[in-house]
Amino acid sequence: MNVTRGLPHKAVDPGRRATGSRRLAAFTFLFFTGMWLSKTVQPLYFERHGHLVAFGLSYTAMAVAGTASVFTGRLADRWGSRPVFLAGTLLYAAGMALRVVHALPVVAVVSGFVAGLGASGIFIAIRTWIVHHVAEEQRAGVVARREFMNHAGMALGTGAAGALVALAGGDDRGYVFVLLLAAGCVLAAALAVPPDRTAARPGSGTAPGDKAGPGLLQTLRGNRALACGVVGTGLLMGFYVSLLTPYLPLLLKERGVPLELVGVVLAAAGLSRLTAAALAGPVLRRRPPLRVFLLSESACAVATLVLALAVNPWTAAVVLVLRGVFLLGATVSQELLQLSAFPGAVAGAFFGLVQSAFLAGDALGGAVGGWLYQALGSDRTVLVATALTAANAVLVPMFYGRLGARTSETGKEPAHVPG
Known part of the structure; x- marks a missing residue:
C-alpha cells in the first residue's frame, strides 16, 4: 500500500x-x-x-x-x-x-x-x-x-x-x-x-471527516515490516521502563539516600527533564534525531549501570538526575523518528500501535518486576534493565535507519528518516 x-x-x-x-x-x-x-x-x-x-x-x-x-x-x-x-x-x-x-x-x-x-x-x-x-x-x-x-x-x-x-x-x-x-x-x-x-489532509487523499480508507488489518498488513518493528520496540521499552521506574524510590533508599531526601532527588530529576525540554528544540533542529536517540539512550544505559553499581548515595542521586536529561532526549528524538517514519494517512493507527505495545510491555514488566527484585535483588534487576536499555539504544536506530533506506529504494513513503 x-x-x-x-x-x-x-x-x-x-x-x-x-x-x-x-x-x-x-x-x-x-x-x-x-x-x-x-x-x-x-x-x-x-x-x-x-x-x-x-x-x-x-x-x-x-x-x-x-x-x-x-x-x-x-x-x-x-x-x-x-x-x-x-x-x-x-x-x-x-x-x-x-x-x-x-x-x-x-x-x-x-x-x-x-x-x-x-x-x-x-x-x-x-x-x-x-x-x-x-x-x-x-x-x-x-x-x-x-x-x-x-x-x-x-x-x-x-x-x-x-x-x-x-x-x-x-x-x-x-x-x-x-x-x-x-x-x-x-x-x-x-x-x-x-x-x-x-x-484535505496532505497525503491522505481524504478530507477530515471522510470515512473512506482501508481497514485496520489491511493497513497493518500493507505496512508489515513497520508494524512488526513498532510492536517489538514498544514492548521492549515498556518492559524495561516498568522494571525500573516504579522502584526508583526503593533503589535510592537502598543506596543510602536518607528517606526524607528521596522525594527531593526525584523532584530534582523531574526538574532536570523540564530544563532539558526547554533546551531540546534548538539542539534537535541542529542534529539528526537518529543520532540524538543513539547517544541519549546509550547514556541512559550507562547511567542505569552506574545506579546499579553505586555504593555512594550521592553518586546514585546525581546519576539519577542526569538520567532525567538523557531520558528526555531519547523520548523526544524517538517521537521525531516516528513522526517522520509513519505514513501520514495511517499515522494514527501506528501511534496507537506504539501505545498498545508499550502498555503491554509495561504490564508484563509490572507483573514480573516485583518477583525479579525479590528473587535477584535490586542490583541484578537493575543490571537486567541496563542490558535492555542498551539493546533498545541499538535496535531503535537500526530499525528506523533500515526503514528509511528501504523506503527510499522502493519509492514509497516514508521516504526520509532523519539520521
Whole structure:
C-alpha cells in the first residue's frame, strides 16, 4: 500500500512557530496539570477510606483500555485529530470526576476504563495533529515545547495537590474538591484544542471527516515490516521502563539516600527533564534525531549501570538526575523518528500501535518486576534493565535507519528518516 506522510517537504523556517502550536502547548499544560492533580490525590483518597483494592482495579481498567489505542488511532486517521481530541478530553474528564466515588468497585472500574479510553485518544490526537499540521523542520521545536508543558503541568499538579487538599479543609471535602478541580482543568483544555485543517489532509487523499480508507488489518498488513518493528520496540521499552521506574524510590533508599531526601532527588530529576525540554528544540533542529536517540539512550544505559553499581548515595542521586536529561532526549528524538517514519494517512493507527505495545510491555514488566527484585535483588534487576536499555539504544536506530533506506529504494513513503 503506497501511502504518504503528513506534510510534503518544503522549505520552512524552523524557528517560526507552527500555526496552532500555542494552542497545543496550552492544551498540554492544562491536561497534564489536571492529570497529576488527580493522580496524586486519588490513591491518598482511596487509602483514607481503606479502598485501595478499588483503586487497583481502576488503575488496571485504565491500562486495559489503553491497550486498545490502535483502534482509537485508526479513528483519528479517518475522522481527523480534532474530534478525537474533543472526545478524549470529555471521556477523560468524566472518568476523573467518577474518582470521587471510592466505595463501589464497579464505579472504580468504569472510571478507569473511561479515563483510559480518553487518555489514549488524547495522546494519539496530539501526535497525529503534529503529523498533519507541522512541517518536518518545525517538529523538533513543537515536540520539545509540548514536553516542557507536559513536565511543567506534572510539576504543578504534584506540587499543588497536597496544599489544595489542606486549603479546602483537609477532610473528604478537600479530596473531592481537588479531584473535581482536576477534572475541570482537563475539561477546560477542550477550549485550547488546536483546529484541524479544513482542506484535505496532505497525503491522505481524504478530507477530515471522510470515512473512506482501508481497514485496520489491511493497513497493518500493507505496512508489515513497520508494524512488526513498532510492536517489538514498544514492548521492549515498556518492559524495561516498568522494571525500573516504579522502584526508583526503593533503589535510592537502598543506596543510602536518607528517606526524607528521596522525594527531593526525584523532584530534582523531574526538574532536570523540564530544563532539558526547554533546551531540546534548538539542539534537535541542529542534529539528526537518529543520532540524538543513539547517544541519549546509550547514556541512559550507562547511567542505569552506574545506579546499579553505586555504593555512594550521592553518586546514585546525581546519576539519577542526569538520567532525567538523557531520558528526555531519547523520548523526544524517538517521537521525531516516528513522526517522520509513519505514513501520514495511517499515522494514527501506528501511534496507537506504539501505545498498545508499550502498555503491554509495561504490564508484563509490572507483573514480573516485583518477583525479579525479590528473587535477584535490586542490583541484578537493575543490571537486567541496563542490558535492555542498551539493546533498545541499538535496535531503535537500526530499525528506523533500515526503514528509511528501504523506503527510499522502493519509492514509497516514508521516504526520509532523519539520521
